[in-house]
Amino acid sequence: MIDAKEYLKKMSAELDGPIKSYIGDEEPKNLMDSSKQYPYAGGKRMRPAMAVACCRAVGGDASKAVPLAVAIEYIHNFTLIHDDLMDGDEVRRGMPTIHVGYGMPTAILAGDALFAKAFQIICGLDIPAERMRDVLDYVSTAVWDLARGQQMDVNNERHIVTEDVYIETIKLKTSVLFAAAAAGGAIVGGADEKTVRAINEYALELGLGFQMFDDYLGIAGDSAKTGKSVGNDIRKGKCTCMVTHAIRSIKDPAVLEEFKSILGNIDATDEQCIRAKQIMQDAGSIDYALDLARKKVDIAISKIEDLPESEDKEFMIALAKYAINREV
Amino acid sequence: MIDAKEYLKKMSAELDGPIKSYIGDEEPKNLMDSSKQYPYAGGKRMRPAMAVACCRAVGGDASKAVPLAVAIEYIHNFTLIHDDLMDGDEVRRGMPTIHVGYGMPTAILAGDALFAKAFQIICGLDIPAERMRDVLDYVSTAVWDLARGQQMDVNNERHIVTEDVYIETIKLKTSVLFAAAAAGGAIVGGADEKTVRAINEYALELGLGFQMFDDYLGIAGDSAKTGKSVGNDIRKGKCTCMVTHAIRSIKDPAVLEEFKSILGNIDATDEQCIRAKQIMQDAGSIDYALDLARKKVDIAISKIEDLPESEDKEFMIALAKYAINREV
Numbered sequence: 262m263i264d265a266k267e268y269l270k271k272m273s274a275e276l277d278g279p280i281k282s283y284i285g286d287e288e289p290k291n292l293m294d295s296s297k298q299y300p301y302a303g304g305k306r307m308r309p310a311m312a313v314a315c316c317r318a319v320g321g322d323a324s325k326a327v328p329l330a331v332a333i334e335y336i337h338n339f340t341l342i343h344d345d346l347m348d349g350d351e352v353r354r355g356m357p358t359i360h361v362g363y364g365m366p367t368a369i370l371a372g373d374a375l376f377a378k379a380f381q382i383i384c385g386l387d388i389p390a391e392r393m394r395d396v397l398d399y400v401s402t403a404v405w406d407l408a409r410g411q412q413m414d415v416n417n418e419r420h421i422v423t424e425d426v427y428i429e430t431i432k433l434k435t436s437v438l439f440a441a442a443a444a445g446g447a448i449v450g451g452a453d454e455k456t457v458r459a460i461n462e463y464a465l466e467l468g469l470g471f472q473m474f475d476d477y478l479g480i481a482g483d484s485a486k487t488g489k490s491v492g493n494d495i496r497k498g499k500c501t502c503m504v505t506h507a508i509r510s511i512k513d514p515a516v517l518e519e520f521k522s523i524l525g526n527i528d529a530t531d532e533q534c535i536r537a538k539q540i541m542q543d544a545g546s547i548d549y550a551l552d553l554a555r556k557k558v559d560i561a562i563s564k565i566e567d568l569p570e571s572e573d574k575e576f577m578i579a580l581a582k583y584a585i586n587r588e589v
Numbered sequence: 590m591i592d593a594k595e596y597l598k599k600m601s602a603e604l605d606g607p608i609k610s611y612i613g614d615e616e617p618k619n620l621m622d623s624s625k626q627y628p629y630a631g632g633k634r635m636r637p638a639m640a641v642a643c644c645r646a647v648g649g650d651a652s653k654a655v656p657l658a659v660a661i662e663y664i665h666n667f668t669l670i671h672d673d674l675m676d677g678d679e680v681r682r683g684m685p686t687i688h689v690g691y692g693m694p695t696a697i698l699a700g701d702a703l704f705a706k707a708f709q710i711i712c713g714l715d716i717p718a719e720r721m722r723d724v725l726d727y728v729s730t731a732v733w734d735l736a737r738g739q740q741m742d743v744n745n746e747r748h749i750v751t752e753d754v755y756i757e758t759i760k761l762k763t764s765v766l767f768a769a770a771a772a773g774g775a776i777v778g779g780a781d782e783k784t785v786r787a788i789n790e791y792a793l794e795l796g797l798g799f800q801m802f803d804d805y806l807g808i809a810g811d812s813a814k815t816g817k818s819v820g821n822d823i824r825k826g827k828c829t830c831m832v833t834h835a836i837r838s839i840k841d842p843a844v845l846e847e848f849k850s851i852l853g854n855i856d857a858t859d860e861q862c863i864r865a866k867q868i869m870q871d872a873g874s875i876d877y878a879l880d881l882a883r884k885k886v887d888i889a890i891s892k893i894e895d896l897p898e899s900e901d902k903e904f905m906i907a908l909a910k911y912a913i914n915r916e917v
Contacts, residue, residue, distance in 0.1 A: 288757075292740040343701065347694035366675040366743050369697065370736045373671065376701070377732035380708055384725045390718035397712045397725065404705035408698045412620040415694050429616075 263575045265583035272313060273306040279327050280309070280334055283382060295363045295371040296378070299338040302354040307471075308439060309334045311580065312446035315460050318565075318573035321450020325387050329396065329449055332379040333442040336400070339375035340407055340438075342368055347415070376404070388449055396445045399461070403441035410434025419498035419525040424505045428469065435475075436468025459564050463577065466561035471584040473554035476501035478589070480538055481547055486588045492534035498525025502553060506546040516540060554585045591903045593911035600641060601634040607655050608637070608662055611710060623691045623699040624706070627666040630682040635799075636767060637662045639908065640774035643788050646893075646901035649778020653715050657724065657777055660707040661770040664728070667703035668735055668766075670696055675743065704732070716777055724773045727789075731769035738762025747826035747853040752833045756797065763803075764796025787892050791905065794889035799912035801882035804829040806917070808866055809875055814916045820862035826853025830881060834874040844868060882913045 280300050284293055309330030316326035344350075345358040346368045352358065360368035383400060386393050410433025417430060443464035447457045478487050479494040480503060494501070504524065511517040523529050523537040541547055561581045568574045608628050612621055637658030644654035672678075673686040674696045680686065688696035711728060714721050738761025745758060771792035775785045806815050807822040808831060822829065832852065839845040851857050851865040869875055889909045896902045 287737065289737065289740050289744050291744065292737055343697050347697060367740065369671050369675060369700075370740045370743075372697075372701075373704070374733060374736035376704060377729055377736060380725065380729035381733055384722060384729055390722045394712060394718045394721060397708065401705055401708035401712055405702060405709055408702035408705060409615065409617065409620055412617050412695060412698045415698075416617050416619065 263572070263579040265576065265579035266587070268576050268579065269306060269310055269583075272310040273303070276306055276309050276313070276327065276330055276334075279331050283328075283331055283335075283378060291363055291367055292370055292374060295342075295359050295367050296374045298356065298359060298362070298371075299341055299353065300334055300375070302356065304334075304337075304354065306334065307580065307584075308337055308442040311439060311464060311577070312442040312449075314573045314576050314580070315443045315446030315464075316450035318568055318571055318577060319447050319450040319452035319456055319460075320569075321446075321452070326446045326449045328382050328386055329445050330442070332382040332400070333438065333445070335375040335379040335382070336404060336407075337438060339372040339379070340411070342372040342375070344411065346372075347411075386449065392448055392451075395448045395457075399441040399444045399448070403437040406433045406437040410437070417500045420500060421508055422500050422505065424502055427500060427502050427505055431469060431472040431476075432465065435472040436465045439468035439471070440464040456568070459567065463561045463564040463581070466557045466564065467581045467584055470554040470557035470561065470581070473502060473550055473557065474585040474587070476503065477547065477550050477554065478587075480541070483588060488589075490531075490534075491538055492529065492531055495524060495534045495537050496527050496529050501550065503541050503546040503550045506549045507541045507544045510544045510546065511540065551585075558582060558585050591900070591907040593904065593907035594915070596904050596907065597634060597638055597911075600638040601631070604634055604637050604641070604655065604658055604662075607659050611656075611659055611663075611706060619691055619695055620698055620702060623670075623687050623695050624702045626684065626687060626690070626699075627669055627681065628662055628703070630684065632662075632666075632682065634662065635908065635912075636665055636770040639767060639792065639905070640770040640777075642901045642904050642908070643771045643774030643792075644778035646896055646899055646905060647775050647778040647780035647784055647788075648897075649774075649780070654774045654777045656710050656714055657773050658770070660710040660728070661766065661773070663703040663707040663710070664732060664735075665766060667700040667707070668739070670700040670703070672739065674700075675739075714777065720776055720779075723776045723785075727769040727772045727776070731765040734761045734765040738765070745828045748828060749832070749836055750828050752830055755828060755830050755833055759797060759800040759804075760793065763800040764793045767796035767799070768792040784896070787895065791889045791892040791909070794885045794892065795909045795912055798882040798885035798889065798909070801830060801878055801885065802913040802915070804831065805875065805878050805882065806915075808869070811916060816917075818859075818862075819866055820857065820859055823852060823862045823865050824855050824857050829878065831869050831874040831878045834877045835869045835872045838872045838874065839868065879913075886910060886913050 284297050287293060312330040312333055313323050313326045317323045342359045345353060346360040350358055351361050359371050383397055410430055413430040414434050440461045444457050444461035447460040479489050480491060484490050507520060511520060520537055520540045523533045558581045562578050565577060612625050615621060640658040640661055641651050641654045645651045670687045673681060674688040674693060678686055679689050687699050711725055738758055741758040742762055768789045772785050772789035775788040807817050808819060812818050835848060839848060848865055848868045851861045886909045890906050893905060
């Protein structure tokens with residue numbers, strides 16, 4: 262069985278050079294430096310690895326998927342730059358965020374620049390123009406959806422939404438880019454439409470599981486590893502499927518009242534946040550979320566069962582499991 | 590002789606429907622409303638009109654260039670949304686800017702969404718994929734350059750740069766999008782490479798003249814019409830070719846000192862700003878800038894002299910002249 266984390270590390274090392282090769286020494290220097298900072302600093306590289314693996318899993322030439330992998334990673338990092346600015350986050354990957362290091366205008370422009378560069382790279386893919394058009398369709402739609410998902414995420418803060426709205430939100434803000442990476446890789450690899458669709462669905466479900474688990478880590482993870490305190494999401498009033506489950510499951514009105522009074526309270530004490538977590542635990546909400554994430558990953562894996570056996574298919578399965586079995 | 594302003598009005602009326610047809614009623618509503626606000630509110634529509642005219646001028650089917658025209662207008666408006674946020678401007682086209690009306694996160698996301706929508710539209714152009722790829726190449730490179738130009742513009746504030754740097758800045762922040770609209774229109778219209786290049790150069794030069802004249806209007810225009818007070822650009826220390834000319838031409842060291850002390854002084858009085866304008870006038874800097882803008886437009890027109898005569902070619906020439914002969 263492939264160790265997804267090790268395999269990711271290996272692929273990440275191979276992708277490092279290409280990721281650092283598309284932004285040159287053009288003027289102005291502060292825009293180039295700020296655009297490079299996040300993609301150069303690393304990260305899990307799950308999305309680009311997925312693009313390459315999906316290309317190879319359908320029998321394609323991985324080297325042709327590498328530029329697409331870079332483009333997807335740039336898009337991911339463009340959203341991180343803009344996200345950090347919107348959220349007022351000050352540190353990422355051990356460095357000041359772009360708006361802190363370079364100011365707000367440069368953070369906006371560095372994001373825009375990475376976005377534009379991604380489409381320049383897709384334009385230059387070494388595949389027939391018809392196929393490039395199919396890739397562009399997936400990726401441009403993904404970015405449109407991403408903006409919608411991020412806006413829904415902003416709108417949901419301090420609002421209790423239904424589980425359906427939560428799932429739609431994380432699908433748009435997280436899954437669609439995974440899905441574009443995977444489907445794009447398969448298209449570059451020459452897959453037929455049915456296979457592209459199956460791989461797209463695999464990544465959509467994987468993305469849901471990934472984000473559910475991410476939300477779980479935000480509450481139940483080791484804060485020394487995740488870099489987030491347990492109170493972060495609770496004080497922000499982030500409406501996850503743990504919260505939606507708790508709201509509909511807590512039987513005691515006094516406890517429900519207490520839970521609601523802590524959620525979204527920016528001044529909540531650490532003790533109150535721990536209490537809110539305990540209330541969710543007692544209501545079975547944390548187990549429920551983990552279970553839901555597992556189900557999504559099971560569906561993801563089922564979507565690609567018709568793919569021929571290969572090391573890359575094995576990695577795709579291992580990656581889906583890793584999405585809900587990681588410390589950070 | 591075609592009246593560019595009237596012709597623009599007519600084309601603008603024809604483009605209005607398409608411009609309002611690509612953003613539907615998806616969720617979330619605040620993102621849709623904020624994305625629509627600028628493109629729906631009008632504007633001169635020079636860029637989209639140029640895309641359509643260039644398509645028709647090379648013998649193409651204008652209806653196929655309409656979606657491209659919309660995409661270019663969305664990109665222009667995406668940059669306006671982000672620009673207004675960066676500059677802290679509070680009103681545009683008589684309405685609160687997006688960050689004022691919807692908050693900073695939505696302004697960032699509305700810009701990103703328009704950007705993504707533009708590439709979705711380009712992906713769907715009803716032309717052979719090879720040609721679509723050529724359009725994508727021009728447009729994605731233009732947006733990359735735009736971000737560079739906007740960053741240079743930010744960097745240049747309160748700095749005296751050379752005229753060469755000024756021209757490079759306005760080329761990137763203004764001309765390249767005009768050029769992508771024009772070249773894109775010609776590609777959609779089926780033009781050969783040489784013609785596309787000529788039309789691209791026409792629009793690049795036109796864009797330079799347009800921006801130089803825009804800077805001129807900022808100093809010497811009727812503020813009741815431009816909506817900008819004469820002091821705006823002077824207090825910001827905007828380095829235009831009037832400023833670079835003045836700096837290198839003022840002979841009297843005391844006057845030069847006085848000029849430099851007003852330029853970029855956020856607290857300069859109206860009287861001081863008027864004095865700075867007078868100094869530039871006396872140094873011949875305002876005439877110099879107008880003359881430079883005229884020369885760019887002459888070059889622009891010379892680039893398309895080989896195009897067969899047509900109403901659209903006439904409009905392209907009239908549009909170039911209008912770029913440096915308008916009140917707003």
